[in-house]
Amino acid sequence: MSGTGDELSHRARAMLRAVAQGRAVMSSSCEPDLFIDGVACCDQMTAHALAHGGYIRPASEDGERLVPAVLTDAGRAVLTPAVGHVA
Template sequence: MSEPTITLSHRAAALLRAVRAGRVDMTCGSEPDMFVDGLNCCDQPTAHSLFHQGLVRQARLGSVTERVRAELTAAGLGALAAEPRTTAA
């Protein structure tokens, strides 16, 4: 049985690419906030959705308010791999 296809918005895909690049930290807890390049992510609902869909996770355990590195899950890597590639003109 195959995994369901996840359709990402442009913003969600950009956030996943930033996670892949090591530019995202997130708080620990059940509704983690994300920070890109040290700044609060402008779309926390999308950040929460990516976490709840199992596409990103904290790289290690921490206290509820602690910021830790975010990492892609296997599902997150798969979602990015399924994204269409665009080429510059």
């Protein structure tokens, strides 16, 4: 899961929107767990894929402690409409 984001599911995009809205925290472990609105994300496989694909990252590297999740440049690009795109 990397590249233009065209391969991301609706669920993955919703998870990115939650991160963008500041509603998500995550662990900074090798398999980062994502929590949205204080609840463990129902699809940790997608959360791991978003992290490993370079779309999201922990705001700081603090081991297993939960820290805010932030979008990377790739994650922001997925949420930014393409120029000339007709919805």
